[in-house]
Amino acid sequence: LSAAAPEIERETAEDGRRLAGLEERVRGERRREAGLLSQEQALAEELTLRAERSATLDRERESLAKEHKRLCGDVAGSDAALAAITAEREPLRAEATGAESALRLLGESLETARAVLVEEDRARDHAGFSLERATQDLEILRERIIDDLDLPHADDVLSWEIRVDPRPLAAREAEIARLRERLRRVGYVGDDAVVDFERENAQQTYLREQLADVEGAAAALRDLAADLRRMMRERFDETFALVATVFAEAFAALFGGGTAQLTLTTGDTGSEPGIEIIAQPPGKRLQNLALLSGGERALTAAALLFAILKVNPVPFCLLDEVDAALDEANIIRFREQLQELAGQTQIIVVTHNRGTIEIADTLYGVSMGADGVSQVLSLRLSESLPAD
Structure with a gap:
């Protein structure tokens, strides 16, 4: 029994699982049955709805059949009425066509009459404008005759004898304008006109004498300016030649060799020429000052x-x-040149x-103490140096 108990328990457990x-x-299966019952109920409801819908559609079909029969009768009546109207329309169409033709002819006649009326109005307005302009020109001409010829009435000129001027109209108009301008400048001529003329003539x-003196002074000043420019140019050329020579010597002394020259550059038209420095330090090729190093430029400037x-x-x-960019070798040559120059010029060097x-x-020297105050x-x- 004890040996069969585990087997029984296994079978019992297996039966429990089954x-x-x-x-x-x-x-x-019960859930599936409930679902099928629900579907069956839904299908029954849908079948009922479809039966009701079918009955409704049958009633609508009968109604539509009756309506179709009625409309067929109406169409037959309409066709008969249309045939009668068509028979009556042809004479009316012929009358309408004739009326349209007559109306078109009347419209064309009306447009022609309007165009003629517009042209006549335009011609009348133009004639009115021309008449008004002619009247204004006549009034202006009367006023000019009275003002220019000093006549009481402009019609008095009609009694004058007419002499034909052979010159063109433009020349005659120009002569009239010139004489009128002269009259305007002369103005009113009084009794003291001779005295005024003598005074103005003296003035x-x-x-004229003052103008002649001013022109003579201006000519003298121009000659003086030319002499000054010529003298300045001569002095400049002489000084430039001397400076160029001494510059070449000073350059060779400061650089310990090499060559340098000053040249005049050609200026623009009417402008002063410039000066260009061409330098060749020892061991280098001839080049412009701008291509030298900082120390070389400083030494060249010195x-x-x-x-x-x-x-x-x-x-x-x-x-x-000026010696900030110089090395020890250049400093020695620089101070030798300073000592040579100090014989004729007092030099202050910072x-x-x-x-x-x-x-x-x-x-x-300037020094600052512990209290922050500068002392010279x-x-x-x-x-202070002992004699040798």
């Missing part, structure tokens, strides 16, 4: 400045950090370069 499956299947003579100061010395010269400071006769210090090296 029973649960059968119960679940029964429930499914005109005086003004050479030009030294050349100008040597040709045209000045009492003093102020140089502000610099931070020790090599330039060493050749100074007097030093001025001076030292005369020519007195």
Whole structure:
């Protein structure tokens, strides 16, 4: 028994599972049965609706058949009436065609009459305008005759003897305009006209003498300006030649060789020429100043400045950090040129370069103390250095 108990339990469990499956299947079948019953009820309701709809359609079909029969009778009557109307319309159409033709002819006649009336109105208006313009021209002509010829009545000219002028109408009109302008300028001629003429004549003579003096002074000033320009050009050419020569020497001295030249560039028409610097430092090709390095440009500018100061010395010269871009080798040649130039010009140099400071006769420095106040210090090296 103990040995058969597990087998019985397995069978019992298996039967339980089968029973649960059968119960679940029964429930499914019941749900399916309920769905089928619902469908059957819906189909029955739809069948009832279709039967009612069929009865309605039968009634409508009978009604439409009766209506069709009635409309056929109406169509037969309408055809008979249409035939009678068609028979009566032909004479009316012929009469309408004749009436339209007559109406068209009357319209054309009316348009022609209107065009003729418009042309006559236009001609009448034009004639009225011409008459009004002629009347205005006649009045203007009468006023001109009275004003220009100083006559009491314009009709008095009709009694004058007419002399034909052979000149063209344009020439005669121009002559009349010229004489009228002269009369306007002369104005009213009084008893003191001779005195006024003598006074104006004297004033005109005086003004002519003054004009001659002014023209002579202007000619003298133009000659003087030409002489000044010629003298300035000559002085400029001489100074430029000297500066160019000294510049080449100063350039070679500052660069330790090389060549440089100053050339005049051609200016535009009526403008002054410019100056171009062409430099060739040692070991480089001849090129424009703009193509040199910063130090080379600074040294070239210093050479030009030294050349100008040597040709045209000045009492003093102020140089502000011109040696900032120079190296040690160039500083030595730069200060040698400064010492040479110091014999004829007092030079004030603003610099931070020790090599330039060493050749100074007097030093001025600005220092700031702990209290933030700037102090100026001076030292005369020519007195402080011992003699050799």
